[in-house]
Amino acid sequence: MQFKNLRGIREDNDIKQKDIAKYLNVSQNTYSQYETGAISLTAEILIKLADYYNVSVDYLIDRTNNPKLQK
Numbered sequence: 001m002q003f004k005n006l007r008g009i010r011e012d013n014d015i016k017q018k019d020i021a022k023y024l025n026v027s028q029n030t031y032s033q034y035e036t037g038a039i040s041l042t043a044e045i046l047i048k049l050a051d052y053y054n055v056s057v058d059y060l061i062d063r064t065n066n067p068k069l070q071k
Contacts (some may be wrong), residue, residue: 002037002061009053
């Protein structure tokens with residue numbers, strides 16, 4: 001399953017796939033496959049990405065269009 005917000009937030013912040021991949025300690029190819037949905041995101045990766053961008057996991061997986069964290 002491809003998640004539009006995952007790619008969109010990276011591009012909106014002018015971050016390259018290789019830089020996010022390095023942060024996640026995965027290859028650029030692996031990260032690319034996360035964005036395209038070729039391989040599934042783990043809970044650990046989703047949490048790291050949500051923390052990195054300061055958004056909810058629901059936003060990253062397109063369950064909401066609101067990137068703000070609900071507190």
